[in-house]
Amino acid sequence: MTRGEGGPTIEPDQRPPTVADQLAREVKRLRKEADISQRVLASMIGYSRQYVTMTEWEDSNLPSPEVIAAIDNALEANGALVALRAQADGDRQARRRTAATSPATTDEPGKSLTANVFSPFNLESVPAEYAPELGYAGAVAWSDVEQVKEATRRAATAENLHGGGSANTAASQQLYAFAPLVRRRTAPDTRRALFEAVGNLSGVAAFAAFDIADFATADQHSRFALWCADAAGSWELRASTLADMARMTAYTSGADNALSLIELAQVRSDRLSATTRAMLSTLRAQFLAALGRTDETLAEVARSDDYFADSTPGEDPPWMCYYDEAEHLGSTGKALIPVALARNQMELAAPRIGQAIRRQGQSYPRSRTFSLTRLATLTMRIGDPKEAAKLGMQAAIQAKTLHSQRIRDELQVLSRASIKHLAIPEVNGLYSALTDDTEMSEMPK
Structure with a gap:
C-alpha cells in the first residue's frame, strides 16, 4: 500500500503549537522562575514527580483542572494557569471539530494513511489463515458490509449475555466466514467500512475467546483485528484493538506490559473521539x-472524567x-479500588461501582456481575462484611448464568477475602456457596 497524496507530512518538531503546549511551557517557566524542582513541586501539590513532569511535556494530554489549580496555587500564578488551561480546553475542542469536518485530516478509504507508519504488519499481505489465496469472484457490495456488522452485533450480544463459551465458537465461525471478503475487489468508498467491520468482528471473537481463557485464539484474532485497522488506516479501531490487547496482557502478563500497550494506543489521540x-x-x-502508582491513578481518572464529559455518542x-x-463508572471504580485499599478509604471507589451496578441493565449481566463482585470484595476487606456477603451472593447467583473464567477468578478473590470473617453467618454462607464444587460446576460449559 502506498502513501496517500496530499500536503507534506508534519514532523513532530514542526507540528503547529497549541494552547496546551503554551500551558506546558508556562508551568515549566514559572517553576524554574520560583527555583523549585519537579520533586519539590510534586510534594507541594500532593502528586508524584512523574505527573509534574507530564504537565511540562508539550504534545501531551491536557492535565486535569484539579492538577493545574494545585500547581497554580503552589507557584502563586494568581489564576493565570487555570485560565490558560481553560483556553487550552477550548482550543482542543475546536481542533477536534475541525479535524472531524476537514477532508485534509480525514482518512479516506483506498489510500495509505499515517496509521500505517506504526503498523507491525506487511499490509500488502492478507493473513492466509483468515483469507486463503483462492479465487474470489465478484466485488464487495455494501450489503456485505452490513452482514458483517449484523454478525458482529449478534456475537457481541451473545457474549454480553452469556460470557464466552458458545459465543466464542459462534463468533469465530462468523469471522472465518466473512474474513475472505478482504481479498475481494472493493470500491474505494466501501473499503474502509469493510476492513473496520471485519476487524471489529475479529475483536469481538478475540474477547470471547479470552473470556474462557483460550489465550492463543484470543491473541490470533486480536492480531488480525489490528491488521484490519492498520490496513484501513483506522485510528479508532487501532486504538480500541490495542486497548483490548492491553486488557488481555494485564490478565496474562502483568500491568507493566499492559501499560506499554495502552500508551501505544494513545498515539495520535487527537484522531480519537472523546x-x-x-x-x-x-x-x-x-x-x-x-x-x-496511586497519585498518577487519581490524576488519570480525573483526566478520563474530563474526556467522558466531552463525549458525544453520535x-x-x-x-x-x-x-x-x-461502563465508565464501573471501569474507573475498578481503577480506584487499589487506591481505596492503600488509603483505607472505601469511598474513593465504592460510590462509582455502586452507581455502575444501578445503571447496568439486563443487556449487560456480565458487566454487572463483575461490578457486584468487585464491590463485594472491596467491602469485605475494608467495609461491612455483612453488606459484602449480600452483594457477593447476588454476584454468585448471577455468575451461574455466565460462562466466564475471569468471573470465576474474581469470585475466588472474593472467597479468599471472606476467610477472616467466617465467624459471621452471612459471610460463612457466602464462602460455602463460592467454594462448593457442585455449585461452580453448574456454570455453563
Missing part, C-alpha cells in the same frame, strides 16, 4: 493502580457503543 480517549485513560489508570464508532456512563 469517548475513546476516556476509555484509554481509564485503562491506563487501572494499570497504574496495579503498579502502586460521533463514536460503533464498537464504542458499550462505553456508556455505567
